[in-house]
Amino acid sequence: MYSIAAEHAKGKFAQDNIFASNNKAVALADKLGNDKVINATVGSILDEEGNLVVLNVVQEEYKKLTPRQYAAYAPIQGYQGYLEACIEQCFCSSRPEGYIRAVSTSGGTGVLHHAVHNYSAIGDEILISDWHWGAYDSVIQDNLRKIRTFSLINEEGHFDSVDFKKQVEYLVSKQQNTVILFNGIANNPTGFCLTIEEWQLAVNIIRESVEGTDKNIIFVPDVAYLDYSGEKEECRRFFKVFSNLPKNILTIVAYTLSKGFTIYGQRMGAMIAVTSDEGVAQEFVDINQYSSRATWSNGNSAPQQAMISICKDAEKVKRLDLERKQYFELIQQRADIFMKEAQECNIKFVPYISGFFITIPVDGAQAVCDKLQEENIFMVPLKKGIRLAVCSVSKKKMTGLAAKLREAMDAVGAKQ
Numbered sequence: 013m014y015s016i017a018a019e020h021a022k023g024k025f026a027q028d029n030i031f032a033s034n035n036k037a038v039a040l041a042d043k044l045g046n047d048k049v050i051n052a053t054v055g056s057i058l059d060e061e062g063n064l065v066v067l068n069v070v071q072e073e074y075k076k077l078t079p080r081q082y083a084a085y086a087p088i089q090g091y092q093g094y095l096e097a098c099i100e101q102c103f104c105s106s107r108p109e110g111y112i113r114a115v116s117t118s119g120g121t122g123v124l125h126h127a128v129h130n131y132s133a134i135g136d137e138i139l140i141s142d143w144h145w146g147a148y149d150s151v152i153q154d155n156l157r158k159i160r161t162f163s164l165i166n167e168e169g170h171f172d173s174v175d176f177k178k179q180v181e182y183l184v185s186k187q188q189n190t191v192i193l194f195n196g197i198a199n200n201p202t203g204f205c206l207t208i209e210e211w212q213l214a215v216n217i218i219r220e221s222v223e224g225t226d227k228n229i230i231f232v233p234d235v236a237y238l239d240y241s242g243e244k245e246e247c248r249r250f251f252k253v254f255s256n257l258p259k260n261i262l263t264i265v266a267y268t269l270s271k272g273f274t275i276y277g278q279r280m281g282a283m284i285a286v287t288s289d290e291g292v293a294q295e296f297v298d299i300n301q302y303s304s305r306a307t308w309s310n311g312n313s314a315p316q317q318a319m320i321s322i323c324k325d326a327e328k329v330k331r332l333d334l335e336r337k338q339y340f341e342l343i344q345q346r347a348d349i350f351m352k353e354a355q356e357c358n359i360k361f362v363p364y365i366s367g368f369f370i371t372i373p374v375d376g377a378q379a380v381c382d383k384l385q386e387e388n389i390f391m392v393p394l395k396k397g398i399r400l401a402v403c404s405v406s407k408k409k410m411t412g413l414a415a416k417l418r419e420a421m422d423a424v425g426a427k428q
């Protein structure tokens with residue numbers, strides 16, 4: 013093939029197996045009818061009838077937006093009211109102590125991009141957990157960095173602090189900056205969550221690894237599914253562990269409206285820095301704003317304005333919380349059905365606490381998923397397992413799904 017791509021771009025292709033499986037499922041559902049197909053690939057909340065959920069309070073605010081509100085250029089950093097609302101909604105009453113600054117981004121992905129692009133050097137290794145969202149790989153590699161993984165969960169089903177420490181220390185010994193993308197709450201693809209004690213342990217490890225050195229760590233808690241991970245205040249308590257860290261540790265929270273406000277396609281999020289150093293905070297705003305200008309330029313105005321309208325009205329925030337709570341509970345009920353049946357069918361799954369996905373660790377995930385497709389069931393094959401989207405499969409369809417999975421695993425001889 014004659015290639016015209018630059019050296020660093022040669023061979024890239026965006027074959028996303030999540031969207032590929034989803035496309036197949038959607039095409040089949042169009043042909044046979046929705047009730048004949050189980051599409052467990054979608055990473056968005058679908059209601060019990062299979063319709064995309066868009067929270068009512070969000071829909072209402074969108075409809076009220078004036079042309080100026082949705083069509084004007086937003087400031088590159090983001091509207092001030094939006095940035096304040098993000099900080100408030102992200103932390104609630106668990107705001108860590110330190111200088112806190114925010115920059116709007118194109119969803120949570122924008123945060124990951126800027127964090128990697130601006131805080132590591134070309135060729136550096138970026139630390140992520142073994143169980144991670146596939147787009148992490150693309151963000152890291154597209155920026156000409158390399159992937160290094162740590163084991164997220166140990167044999168006992170807890171945060172694997174031993175391996176985390178080992179990998180952090182290794183990277184600190186060899187590079188000036190270590191960027192860690194850490195999806196430790198309602199993890200995609202497993203639903204695993206660190207306890208507050210485990211978050212504290214992770215921070216202690218980071219702190220000790222750079223103590224007395226001139227090395228830096230940029231710790232990026234990715235909280236994409238925060239709003240579906242438990243009671244609003246309770247699930248945010250871990251943010252306090254980022255208070256008053258030394259100035260060579262910068263926390264950048266990857267916050268997004270995609271899930272919490274159910275506006276995935278509106279592409280809006282924010283990177284929120286927590287630092288004990290005022291200069292680091294200012295530099296954070298400067299360099300990331302610059303990168304926004306150099307990539308997507310201004311962010312989308314509409315979701316920012318809708319969020320501002322909701323968050324300045326306590327009644328609307330109450331409704332928002334209530335709606336989310338209902339969907340959090342629905343997702344938990346769906347997950348409970350699967351986990352109970354999986355245990356009955358002797359299927360192991362990675363410890364699930366909350367979030368949109370459950371993962372079944374298995375060898376030969378692709379063969380199992382292919383087998384399931386013969387039954388019009390679609391799940392996402394990963395390197396080390398199968399991802400089941402509990403956010404999008406109704407309770408009715410979830411019932412009996414574990415047995416179907418057991419059959420498919422047995423049929424292809426898949427081992428756990």
Ligand code: PLP
Nearest residue numbers: 119120121145195200236268270
């Ligand atoms: N982080 C994780 C773990 C995710 O699964 C997602 C979305 O699927 C995101 C971040 C960011 O999503 P978005 O860029 O759509 O806000």
